Amino acid sequence: MRKETIVGVLFTLGVSLTILFRDYIFLVLPSFGIPIALAYIERKKNILSHSKLFDKDTLLIIGAIVGVTILFNYIADPRLGLLLLGIIAPVAVAMNS
Incomplete structure (x- = not known):
């Protein structure tokens, strides 16, 4: 199959x-x-x-997710921050490519 x-x-x-x-x-x-x-x-x-498990891009993404989660934990619901990150990050990368 x-x-x-x-x-x-x-x-x-x-x-x-x-x-x-x-x-x-x-x-x-x-x-x-x-x-x-x-x-x-x-x-x-x-x-x-x-595969390289700890390359620069992976650590950058993990850092961005942790930062957004901590930031939105103080401001609003952290899920909202992750949702916005999931929408904004691919659009920003697509616009720069």
Whole structure:
């Protein structure tokens, strides 16, 4: 079975069960199932051994998330800050590219 098919089936199943039973617990299925399935399929390539875990971009993103969370914890709900960061950051990167 192709990777896209597995991801599509897991995503559709999780969202369908969530809508059908009106319970968000079923979103755990695609959240954990998709990475586990893809890791199992690609286990021969051993992607993690070739990746840099602590490169500059990763540390910058982690720092931005921590900073926004702490800042919005004092001002408003931290989830609002993360939502704004998730919307503004990709738009800013797309405009600079």
